[in-house]
Amino acid sequence: MNCYLEKRGISNENGIRGVRRGKRFGRVTFPRHKLSTWTFLFGTIFLLYFVVFGLKMPFHEKLEDSPLIQQRTHRDLWASEAGRPPLTPPPRRANTINTATTSTTTTTTTTPLPSSPPRGKRHRQHIPCEIGFAKSVDYIVEPSHLTNFTQFSLKYIDREEKASWNNNFDLRFGGHQTLIERQQSFYAKNQTLHCGFVKGPPGYPSTGFEINEKDKAYMKTCKIVVSSCIFGNSDFLRRPTSKQISGYSKNNVCFVMFVDEQTLSKLSLEGNVPDDGGKIGLWRLVVVRNLPYKDMRRTGKVPKLLSHRLFPSARYSIWLDSKMRLHTDPMLILERFLWRTKSEYAISNHYDRHCVWEEVLQNKRLNKYNHTAIDEQFKFYQSDGLTKFDPSDPNKLLPSYVPEGSFIVRAHTPMSNLFSCLWFNEVDRFTSRDQLSFAYTYLKLKSMNPDKSFYLNMFKDCERRTLAKLFRHRVLVLPSPRPAS
Numbered sequence: 228m229n230c231y232l233e234k235r236g237i238s239n240e241n242g243i244r245g246v247r248r249g250k251r252f253g254r255v256t257f258p259r260h261k262l263s264t265w266t267f268l269f270g271t272i273f274l275l276y277f278v279v280f281g282l283k284m285p286f287h288e289k290l291e292d293s294p295l296i297q298q299r300t301h302r303d304l305w306a307s308e309a310g311r312p313p314l315t316p317p318p319r320r321a322n323t324i325n326t327a328t329t330s331t332t333t334t335t336t337t338t339p340l341p342s343s344p345p346r347g348k349r350h351r352q353h354i355p356c357e358i359g360f361a362k363s364v365d366y367i368v369e370p371s372h373l374t375n376f377t378q379f380s381l382k383y384i385d386r387e388e389k390a391s392w393n394n395n396f397d398l399r400f401g402g403h404q405t406l407i408e409r410q411q412s413f414y415a416k417n418q419t420l421h422c423g424f425v426k427g428p429p430g431y432p433s434t435g436f437e438i439n440e441k442d443k444a445y446m447k448t449c450k451i452v453v454s455s456c457i458f459g460n461s462d463f464l465r466r467p468t469s470k471q472i473s474g475y476s477k478n479n480v481c482f483v484m485f486v487d488e489q490t491l492s493k494l495s496l497e498g499n500v501p502d503d504g505g506k507i508g509l510w511r512l513v514v515v516r517n518l519p520y521k522d523m524r525r526t527g528k529v530p531k532l533l534s535h536r537l538f539p540s541a542r543y544s545i546w547l548d549s550k551m552r553l554h555t556d557p558m559l560i561l562e563r564f565l566w567r568t569k570s571e572y573a574i575s576n577h578y579d580r581h582c583v584w585e586e587v588l589q590n591k592r593l594n595k596y597n598h599t600a601i602d603e604q605f606k607f608y609q610s611d612g613l614t615k616f617d618p619s620d621p622n623k624l625l626p627s628y629v630p631e632g633s634f635i636v637r638a639h640t641p642m643s644n645l646f647s648c649l650w651f652n653e654v655d656r657f658t659s660r661d662q663l664s665f666a667y668t669y670l671k672l673k674s675m676n677p678d679k680s681f682y683l684n685m686f687k688d689c690e691r692r693t694l695a696k697l698f699r700h701r702v703l704v705l706p707s708p709r710p711a712s
């Protein structure tokens with residue numbers, strides 16, 4: 228119940244989009260005593276708009292998943308992310324860019340604001356904010372401090388014998404982790420844990436996510452990776468903006484797009500045929516056969532969360548959702564989000580919600596998943612100590628408990644890899660809604676390892692919007708467990 232108050236506090240903290248919107252509507256200059264008059268006037272215009280144009284108010288999640296809303300331009304999309312205008316004139320934009328480590332002037336990639344925006348139409352808008360990137364990849368050097376991140380050694384369970392299945396003959400990509408094993412796996416120490424890719428006994432069929440040997444060999448060579456996936460023909464192929472990508476990155480970064488066979492043939496039909504090297508533009512398409520889950524969203528969490536398993540030699544990886552077009556050089560992203568902030572894991576917070584309680588409600592409201600399964604997961608987390616997000620807590624461990632996981636930047640350090648495995652295991656055990664398990668996993672990892680650092684950088688959603696252009700997914704991918712009534 229406090230969530231709603233909390234949300235407001237946080238959005239004021241993230242004042243950037245507010246300032247921009249404020250400027251746009253001239254809110255900042257309104258005399259205070261006339262606020263109610265203006266509110267009334269705006270309300271009337273708003274109502275009129277509704278009457279004339281019908282209920283077309285964009286609502287992020289619904290739109291994203293609606294099969295009716297497809298192929299919209301990104302101009303529309305930036306305009307349609309849901310969010311409320313601030314109630315009070317927002318504070319002046321604080322410059323959060325840490326300039327301590329770079330003295331070079333920075334380039335920015337924000338879009339200029341149109342001088343006379345159409346009223347109403349682009350009301351609920353989230354605008355990318357400025358990010359001070361290094362001037363060019365030539366100016367940046369990988370820092371050596373990575374070696375003093377928490378050190379330990381992780382191994383992964385490769386195969387399970389039948390004995391560990393409890394006479395239950397289902398093969399599972401995620402394996403059969405017991406609750407005791409789950410608890411133990413949270414300790415940041417040398418250990419062997421479940422982290423997907425678990426095979427059955429010899430002679431049993433594959434548990435899925437099969438990749439051919441040639442692609443595997445290529446993936447093994449990658450040191451820095453940008454990856455994404457399209458399964459179930461759920462999206463278009465959006466190539467990174469080539470002119471924003473440096474020659475260095477074109478030669479040294481692997482751009483891998485995981486697709487299933489269905490998506491590959493659909494792309495081919497549309498004229499997107501990979502060349503002899505398996506490439507379409509910068510993307511190298513890697514075909515995944517025998518998808519491990521019926522739920523395409525859950526299958527998508529394998530490349531999203533387990534890049535350290537798929538690219539065993541990689542030191543860094545950047546994940547981006549297929550709804551985004553990469554618009555920034557990956558080396559500049561590593562410098563800005565990891566090296567400069569001395570982080571090993573970077574993810575943005577949700578543009579609107581910060582409390583898991585709210586996220587649960589929203590997931591049910593939009594029928595994102597089987598309600599019983601959501602309740603089971605949520606109850607489990609509450610009984611294990613998950614609390615509501617409190618933005619006023621000076622010792623809070625995260626700026627928000629709800630991530631916007633469509634963009635993740637990580638160094639493949641032990642803590643980062645452990646966190647990725649733990650998060651994946653939650654998605655495998657409970658629901659595929661990974662924003663429900665993010666904070667729980669992070670807080671549990673922290674509380675079980677009080678003396679071990681994990682440098683997670685939760686950045687602002689508006690920054691994510693600068694890195695990549697947002698589009699809508701092509702179609703709705705229905706999770707196989709249909710929502711309960």
Ligand SMILES: *[C@@H]1O[C@H](CO)[C@@H](O)[C@H](O)[C@H]1NC(C)=O
Pocket residue numbers: 372375376569
């Ligand atoms: C790494 O260690 C050095 C010296 O021991 C220290 O100054 C620095 O802050 C450490 N960096 C991190 C990221 O912990």
Ligand SMILES: *[C@@H]1O[C@H](CO)[C@@H](O)[C@H](O)[C@H]1NC(C)=O
Pocket residue numbers: 379380417
């Ligand atoms: C953990 O593993 C590393 C490398 O395998 C080894 O050097 C280290 O001694 C191990 N630590 C413990 C406490 O066993």
Ligand SMILES: *[C@@H]1O[C@H](CO)[C@@H](O)[C@H](O)[C@H]1NC(C)=O
Pocket residue numbers: 597598599600603708709710711
């Ligand atoms: C919803 O989830 C519950 C618990 O996981 C399960 O028992 C039930 O069969 C699911 N319902 C549907 C319609 O899939």
